[in-house]
Amino acid sequence: MTTATTDVRDNLTQADAEARAARVRHCDYTLDLQLTRGAETYRGVASLRFDAAGAGDLFLDFRGKTIELLEVNGSKVEPRWNGFRLWLPGEALAASNTVRVVYENEYDHEGDGFHQFKDPEDGEEYLYSNFEPYESHRLFPQFDQPDIKGTYALSVTAPAEWVVLHNSRAASVSDADGSKRWEFEQTKPFSTYLFALVVGPYHEARDRHGDIDIGLFCRKSLAKHLDTGELFELTKQGLTFFSDFFDFPYPFGKYDQVFVPEFNAGAMENVGLVTHNEYMVFRDPPTDNQRRGRAETLLHEMAHMWFGDLVTMRWWNDLWLNESFATYMSYLCLEKATRFTTGWQDFAVSIKNWAYRQDQLVTTHPIAGQVADTDQTFLNFDGITYGKGASVLKQLVAAIGADGFREGMRHYFRTHAYGNATLAQFLESLEKGSGADLQDWARLWLETPSLNTIGSRWEADGDRITSFTLTQAAPDEYPTIRPHTLEVGLVRDLDGKLEVTVLPASIRDTEAELPEARGLPAPDLVFPNYNDHGYAKIALDPASIAFIRGNMERIDDDLLRLQLWASLWNMVRDQQLKSTDFLALVRTKMVLETMPEAVEAVTNNAIAAIGRYVPDEWRDREAHDFAQAAWAALKAASSNDLQIIWARALIATASVAEDLDLIGRLADGAESVPGFTVDQDMRWNIAVKHVAYGVAGAAARVQAESERDPSDRGVRARLRAETAVPDAAAKAAAWEKVLGEGYGSLALTEAAMMGFNWVEQRDLLAPYVEGFFDKVTEVFRNRDKEFASYFYRFMAPSYLVERDIYERGEQLVAAVGDELPVLVRMAREANDDLLRAIRCREFAAS
Ligand SMILES: [Zn+2]
Known part of the structure; x- marks a missing residue:
C-alpha cells in the first residue's frame, strides 16, 4: 500500500501534456467503484488499455488516498507516486499496454472532484463529480488532458436505494449482497474532464x-x-x-x-x-x-x-x-x-x-x-x-x-x-x-x-443632414483600430412620436463617412450601435445625452432603451455622469419602466452606485431615497415580476431605521402589497440584514425563519446571520473558524464568509483589515483555489473605498510578485475597481 504525502502542486503544463499526447494513443478505461452509505472513502479498480510510442517513463495523473496495487502488463510494480503523478516505468511498457490500479480515495467537499453532500432536511447522502479543467484524476488514474480522449466502461456497486448516473446508459442493474451493481455501456471517446458520475437517492x-x-x-x-x-x-x-x-x-x-x-x-x-x-x-x-x-x-x-x-x-x-x-x-x-x-x-x-x-x-x-x-x-x-x-x-x-x-x-x-x-x-x-x-x-x-469607442460627428443645414462621419478611437495603452460592422440608429422626435431610421455602416479606420445619411432629416438622438451587433463603447454626443435624460421613457424600442441605460451607466463609471445624477434619473424614470430586463439591470446598477460610487457621507441619504422610490414602485408595479424585482431592490438598499423597519413589517405581514408575497429568500435577506444592523428582535427573526426553512439554504442563511452579528467575539470566532477547520464544506464556509463584512460595522471590523492582508498570501499558497478566491471575494475589506486600502493592495501585489498569479490577478482587479470607485466618489462630490 502506498500513501500519498506531498507538498508539490498538482498542476499540468502544456509542455508535459504535448509530450504525453505525442506518445499515447487509443485509451480504453475500465473502472469498477464500490460505494457505501455514510462512508468517508470509496474503493476503485481502474484498468487502462492504451498504445504507447517512444521510450522512457510515462505518468498517469491520480490524486488519491492510497494505492493498494499497481500492475503494468500483468506484472506488479512498486508505485512511484507523489500523490498526484503515478509513474509507469519505461522498461515495463510495450507498444500495447494494460495498467491496473487498485486504490482507495476520500470524498471531496469543495464542489470539485467527487463531492459528497448530506441533506440537512432528510439526512440523505448525494454524490456527484465535477472535473473541469483538471480534477478528473481525483476519481481514478488516467491521462487527464483534453487531447487524450478515451472510452469508458464503468461499473458501480452502490446502496440499493440509490440511482447511479453516468455519461452512457446503464446496460444492466443487478442485486449484489443487498446492494445494486450497475454496469454501463461503453462510452464513445471523449476527454477525461467530461467524465461524470452522479449517485444518490x-x-x-x-x-x-x-x-x-x-x-x-x-x-x-x-x-x-x-x-x-x-x-x-x-x-x-x-x-x-x-x-x-x-x-x-x-x-x-x-x-x-x-x-x-x-x-x-x-x-x-x-x-x-x-x-x-x-x-x-x-x-x-x-x-x-x-x-x-x-x-x-x-x-x-x-x-x-x-x-x-x-x-x-x-x-x-x-x-x-x-x-x-x-x-x-x-x-x-x-x-x-x-x-x-x-x-x-x-x-x-x-x-x-x-x-x-x-x-x-x-x-x-x-x-x-x-x-x-x-x-x-x-x-x-x-x-x-x-x-x-x-x-x-x-x-x-x-x-x-x-x-x-x-x-x-x-x-x-x-x-x-x-x-x-x-x-x-x-x-x-x-x-x-x-x-x-x-x-x-x-x-x-x-x-x-481592450475595446474601441465608436462615436459620430454630423452637420446639418436647416433640418437636413449634410455630412455624417462615424469615428473610432482606442485607448493609448492598446491602440488597435478594428473593423466593425454596425447599424446606426437615427432617432427623431416627430410631434410627440419617436421615429428611428436605421442605416447599415462599417468602419475600419478612425473615421468612416456615411453617405447614406446625407439629406436625411436631422436627428435628435444618434446611436451608432443600433441592434447591438458591435462590440465597442459608444460615445453619445451632448445633444443625444440631453435628449435621453429628458425622454428615456418615450423610447419604445426595448433593446435601444436598454442600450441607452447601459451607456449612461458606462458614463457613470467613466466619471462623465455623476452617480447622484444617475440615481436621480433612475428614481424618476425607472419607476415608469415596464420591461423587467431594464428594471432589473438598472436597479442593480443603482444598488452598485449606492454602495461604491456615492461618497460615504451621502450614502444613507441616497440609499433611503432609492429605497423609498423602490417601495413606491413596488406598490405601483403592473406585474408580479416587477413587484419581485422592486422588492429585492428595496431589501438590498434598506439601511436607515425607517427602511429597515419597513422591510421587517413586510416580512411580518404588517405591511403588504396586493398580489405580492415576500418569498423565503427575501425573508432570509431581511433577517440577516436585521442582525447586521442590530435591529431589535433580529435573533428571534432568524430563529423563526430557521423553523420555516430547515433546508440546506436555511442552514447557509443561518451561518450568514451568525457571522453578521455586530459583536467583537462573534467576529473573532468567525474569523478563526473560516481560516481554521471551516464549516463542513466549502459552500458552508462561503456562506459564513458572506455574512462577515458590513460597511456599517467598520469600527468593529477594523482588526480584520490588516488581518486580511496579513493572511491572504498564506491562504493562496496553502489552500485550494476555490477557497482562496472566495476568501478574497468576501473577506477583503472592499466596503472601504479609501486610498489607504488602495496603497495596501499595491503593496500586496508588489510583495507577491510572480509566485501566485491567481492572487495577483484578483488583487490588481480589486484595486482597479477601488480606484475607479474613489474617482467616481470624488467626481460626484465635485
Ligand atoms: Zn460552457
Missing part, C-alpha cells in the same frame, strides 16, 4: 425526444420545486435546433440533467449528463428573467455537446472558443427556438456588460492567448472568455453573414467529430463556409486586448 423524471432518452434529476427534498414541464420543453427545443443547425444528430444517445447541491459553477457540460447548480430549481416564485437565465444556461451546456464534447479543444488556451461559442449559440437558440425571443436583449445587458467591464480592467488580456498550465486555466473563466468572445462572434456573424457561419460550423463538425481541433481549424472551417478571409479579422479581434 435522486428524484427522477423521464421523457423522450425522438430516439433520445431525456432525464431530469434533483434531490428528493427539492422534488416539489422541480418544474419538469418547462425544462423538458426547452431540452427538446434545443436538441432539435442544434441538430438541425449543425446538421449533425445529437451524438451521445441519452441526455440527462441533474441539479446538484453545493455546486461551484452554474453548470457543467459532462457528456450526456449535465450537472446544474441548484439555484435553477426555483424554491421561490421566479421572475421570467430568471427563467430565461436558466434556459440560457441549459442551452449553453447543450451546445457544448457538439462544440466542446464532440469536438474538443486540444489544450486550455482554446477554452475561450469553447465558452464563447456555447454562449453565442445559446442566445441564438433562445431567439430562434424558444419562447424567450428577446434573448439578445439579455445578452446586451448581461454578457456584453460583463465583457466591457472586464475589458477595461488593468488585467484585460487578448481573447486568444497562452495558457501555460492547468492552474492558469482557472484565471480564464472570466468576462473575456465568455462575454467578449461571444460578443466578438456576434460581430463576426454580422460581418460574414448567418449562412456562411452555419455552413462553416457544419464543415467543422463533419471534419473533426470525436477528435480535437484548434482555433486555426475553427477559422479554416468558417472560411470554407463563408468564403471570407478571416486572418486579419482574427489578428485584430482575438490577439489584442
